[in-house]
Amino acid sequence: MGDVARSSPPDAVDPSSAEAEANQTVELGRRAVRLARFYHGKFETVPSVPVRSLEDFAVWYTPGIAAVSEEIRQEPELSFDLTGRWNTIAIVTDGSRVLGLGDIGPEAAMPVMEGKALLFRTLGGVNAVPLPLAVSSPEELVETVLHLAPAFGGINLEDIASPKCFHILEELARRLPIPVWHDDQLGTAAATVAGLLNALKLTDRSLGEVRTVLLGAGAANLVTARLLVALGHDPHRLTVVDHKGILDADREDLDELMLRNRWKYKLALQTLGGGRRGSLSDALVDADVLVAASTPDPNTVKPEMVRSMRARPIVFALANPVPEIWPTTAREAGAAIVATGRGDFPNQVNNSLVFPAVFRGVLDARASRIPDEIVLAAAKELARHAAERGLTPEHLLPTMEEREVFPFVAAAVATEAVRLGIARRKLSHEEFLAQARERMSRPAALSKALTDAGLIHPMPDEPREGVE
Amino acid sequence: MTHPGGSSAASHGAEDRIRLRPARREDLPHLVPLLLRLKRLNEEFDPLLKVRADAEERAQAVLEADLENPQSVLLAAEGSGADHGKLVGIVRATVRERPFYTPEKEGVILDIYLLPLYRRHGVGEYLLEETTRRLAERGAGIVTAEFPTQNEIAARFYAKRGFRPITALHARTL
Numbered sequence: 157m158g159d160v161a162r163s164s165p166p167d168a169v170d171p172s173s174a175e176a177e178a179n180q181t182v183e184l185g186r187r188a189v190r191l192a193r194f195y196h197g198k199f200e201t202v203p204s205v206p207v208r209s210l211e212d213f214a215v216w217y218t219p220g221i222a223a224v225s226e227e228i229r230q231e232p233e234l235s236f237d238l239t240g241r242w243n244t245i246a247i248v249t250d251g252s253r254v255l256g257l258g259d260i261g262p263e264a265a266m267p268v269m270e271g272k273a274l275l276f277r278t279l280g281g282v283n284a285v286p287l288p289l290a291v292s293s294p295e296e297l298v299e300t301v302l303h304l305a306p307a308f309g310g311i312n313l314e315d316i317a318s319p320k321c322f323h324i325l326e327e328l329a330r331r332l333p334i335p336v337w338h339d340d341q342l343g344t345a346a347a348t349v350a351g352l353l354n355a356l357k358l359t360d361r362s363l364g365e366v367r368t369v370l371l372g373a374g375a376a377n378l379v380t381a382r383l384l385v386a387l388g389h390d391p392h393r394l395t396v397v398d399h400k401g402i403l404d405a406d407r408e409d410l411d412e413l414m415l416r417n418r419w420k421y422k423l424a425l426q427t428l429g430g431g432r433r434g435s436l437s438d439a440l441v442d443a444d445v446l447v448a449a450s451t452p453d454p455n456t457v458k459p460e461m462v463r464s465m466r467a468r469p470i471v472f473a474l475a476n477p478v479p480e481i482w483p484t485t486a487r488e489a490g491a492a493i494v495a496t497g498r499g500d501f502p503n504q505v506n507n508s509l510v511f512p513a514v515f516r517g518v519l520d521a522r523a524s525r526i527p528d529e530i531v532l533a534a535a536k537e538l539a540r541h542a543a544e545r546g547l548t549p550e551h552l553l554p555t556m557e558e559r560e561v562f563p564f565v566a567a568a569v570a571t572e573a574v575r576l577g578i579a580r581r582k583l584s585h586e587e588f589l590a591q592a593r594e595r596m597s598r599p600a601a602l603s604k605a606l607t608d609a610g611l612i613h614p615m616p617d618e619p620r621e622g623v624e
Numbered sequence: 625m626t627h628p629g630g631s632s633a634a635s636h637g638a639e640d641r642i643r644l645r646p647a648r649r650e651d652l653p654h655l656v657p658l659l660l661r662l663k664r665l666n667e668e669f670d671p672l673l674k675v676r677a678d679a680e681e682r683a684q685a686v687l688e689a690d691l692e693n694p695q696s697v698l699l700a701a702e703g704s705g706a707d708h709g710k711l712v713g714i715v716r717a718t719v720r721e722r723p724f725y726t727p728e729k730e731g732v733i734l735d736i737y738l739l740p741l742y743r744r745h746g747v748g749e750y751l752l753e754e755t756t757r758r759l760a761e762r763g764a765g766i767v768t769a770e771f772p773t774q775n776e777i778a779a780r781f782y783a784k785r786g787f788r789p790i791t792a793l794h795a796r797t798l
Contacts, residue, residue, distance in 0.1 A: 405741040411665040414740065414777075425740060 181477065187617065188267075194616050198270040199286075204240075233580070236309060236522060243519055243595070244283040245310040247272050248301055250291050253317040253340075256452070256476070262288030265315060272314055278603075279562060280512025281595040282519065284312065294320045298327045305332055309519050312511070313338040318375040319417040335518040335526045338375070343507030343514075345379035346531045347553070348447060348472060349387070350538035351505050354552045355470040355493045357543065361444055364388050367430065367466075369439045371457070371480065372450030373398040378419050380447060383535070385426070386528055395430030395439040396423055399450075402439050404429030440465050447472045448480040456480035459489035468492035474505055493549045502550035509554060510534055513562045516592050517569025522580035533572035537565045566592035638750035640704060642712060642742055647700040649691060654711040655700060656683045662714075662737035669774035672795050687716075695719045697731075697758045701738060701751065713738035713747075715755050719762045727765025731756065734770055748781060 205216060214220050228234045236242040251265035269286030276284035287304070291297040301311055311334065313325060321338050328336040337343070356363060368389060370377045373396050385391050396403040403424045413421040432439050440446060440461045448457055452475040462471060462481070471491040473479035476498065483494040483501050495503035514534050518526055541561045542553050554561040567589035573579040583591070606612045647655060660683055666673040676682070690698040701713030716735040722728050736751055756767050769787060771778040 406739065408661070408664075410740045411661060412668050415665075415668055421740070428741070 177477075190617065191615065192267065195613070198274050235306070236580075240283065241307065241309045242522070243281070244285065244308055245276070245312050245515060245519070246287045246301070246304060246308045247276070247284050247312045247314050248287050248289060248297070248304075249314045250297055250316055251288055252315070252320070254315045259317065262290050269314060272312075275508055276312070276512055276515065277599050278512075279508065279559075279596070280516045280566075281592075281598055282512065282515045294324050294327075297324055298331075301328055302331060305334060308334065309522075310334050310515055311336045312515070315340065318378075319419060321375055322378070322417075322419045329525055333524050335515075335523050337511065337514065337526055339507050339511050340375040341379045342526070342531050343510045344376035344449070344474070344505070345383055346510045346514075346535040347505045347507050347538070348376065348380050348449075348474065349383050349532070350509075350535040350542075351472065351495050351503060351552045352384075352445065352447070352470070353387075353536065353539040354542055354547055355445070355472075355495070358547050358549065358552070359444075359468050359470060359492050361470075364390065365393075366444040367393045367442060368395070368445040368447065369430075369436070369443045370394065370396045371398075371436060371439075371446065371448040372475075373403060373420050373423070374449060376449045376474070377447065378423060379531075380449070381423055381427070383528060383532060386532065391426045391430075392428060393430055394427045395432050395443070396420075396427055397436045397439050401435045402429045402432050403427070404433055437461055437464070442466055443469065445470045445472075447474070449474045450480055451475055452478040453480065454478055454482050454485070457486070459485055462486055462489035462491055465490070471495075472505060493552065495552060499556065503552045504555065505553065506556065508556060509538055509561075510565070512596075513565035513592075514569050516562070516566035516596060517588070518573060520566065520581065520588055520591055520595070521570035521573040521583075523570075523573035524578045524580070527576065527578070529576055530569055530572050533568045534565050537561075537568035541565075563589055563592035563596055566596070638745060638747040641745060641747055642738075642750075643702045643704055644699050644713075644715070644751060644754045645702065647687070647691065647698040647714075649688075651700045651711060652684060652687050652691075655687055655698075655714045656680060658711065658714045658737050658739070659683045659687070659716070659735060661739075662735055665737075666772050666775070669772040672797065673772055690716060690718075693718070695762065697755060697762070699751075699755065699758075701742070703742065712742045713751065715751055717755050717759055719759060719764050722766075729763045729765055731759025731762070731764030731767045732770060733759075733767065736769075749785070752785060 206212065207216070224238050228238060247269045249262065249265045249269055251262040252259045254260050254265045254268055265288045266286060269288055273284035273286050276282040289297060289300055291300055305311070311328060311332065313321065313336065316324060316338065321341060325336060325338045325341065356366065363384070366389070368384065370381055377396070381394060381396060384394065400407070400409065403420070405425055405428050407424065410421060410424060413424065430439070441464045443465045446457065446465065446469065450456060457473060457480045462469060469491050470493045471481065471486045472495045473481050473486065474497045479496040479498070483496060486494045495505050497505055499506070514526065514530070518530070523530070538554060538561065541564060542551060545551065567585050570579065570583070570588040571585045574582045603612065607614070660679060663675050663679060667675050687698065690696040695718050697715065697717040699715040700711050702708070703710040703712045714735065714737050715733070717731060717733045720730045720732055722730050733755055738747060738751070759767055768790070769782050
């Protein structure tokens, strides 16, 4: 009775249920290890062509295949038509910032990359190859990906520490003719912006007038700031706060930032602390919006800080697995709208709403890159769909169950790529939508067929129908 | 305190943002933190440039000596507009003899620091021009700049303005 469980206040978290939460995480971990031992990885390569006998290899392989190679040699762009490149991306990591685990190295990052590939496949119909790399510098990572690019239609950077992730994304986007994406920057920021657009709408605010506080100056919030300003947020009403307090132009560590994190440095000069000095408390007085993407500690944002904000404030507490303030606490302190990163509370800001559809869209349009306009197109489409289903303080964003949204986001992305003149395939919105629907539904059909045929083993720890 | 106007186009916007003038004794309490910021920035580039514990007192003494020394150029950059009167930058330079080479007098730019907010818009260029002019007035026929080897931003700044490396300073601890 999942519905009953959901309708009880989900965020009435007291220490005992936080403990229950922790126990559940431990149990899920045990199960993941058991299943990893059973299945030995999450993927195998499965042909998409008939192979009836070895004779078929005369066309799939030599001698016939040489003619295909010849065509591509004469027109390299054909590698997107005559091979699986059009729908294949690499999930690249150096393992330097994996989940909440930190710098665990490429081997240990592999299960996570496999999981990400499974999401790409299941939600986006994208063939994603997990590629954890043993590299010792950002430059080496960039060079390696440049060498790998001929096999791929796109690159997804994953779990790379900030700020080097900014440098790596910029370099690869500049030097590669295929789209490059870093989910921790762009995916999270796009989902955040989508939720914020609807939160502003619900509370009758306009982006041009609000005062916003961004707590945390990591990959996601630096991009969220950039996107908000691109949408018309006044940078001087934007206050970024990190562990040292408000990021203003006079801060002692600014020179160091100029050298080590020029993205954060630029943001400091652009926002000038939103006209504020001091700590998070100072930043939040009379603010309309808080977007926290910082530390998983429910005492990071205090109730009195929320009370000091403008009436009916918007609070996004996105740290995982524990938000910076529990939703109940935030609402008791006056928050009109609360969003978190978790699926068990309302309003989950989840990058899985974004990346599968973005890649579906850019791959279908064969876009050469993913500029911010595309990220914003995805965010706006997500926001639009949630609004169509009716906005409430508990329904800001589509949930992961609303799968019908994904093809629309993909089509919006592809159409935007065409509008920007960076698409090599220019179809109509309807065509992109139909194509996305078809391509996104294939994995489920395939998976069902294989499972029904017993070719994919049922979960060994679940009772099978009729066997119980 | 009339401002000796720079003639180049690059300095026009700069003069709206800051005003450069010779430092006075009463400026020193405000210049010391700026000089220390620069030295801490240098520390970022190289552990051999680790700032010592008593750097603040030493900075005060060094700046006082600069004020006394006719060969030294010590300039204070004042903010304009809302920041009028606020000290936002420092320049230290001096003229040295070159006993073996010509030109015989070298103007050395020792320290240039501007608060981040006042950078760009040709401000650095303006500082360099003004400093160079004052060094030339003291007889310098060549102008040089000292900065940490690893500071590529400084290297690019000077390279763009016709500077090139002539002497290298190599170090090891004992």
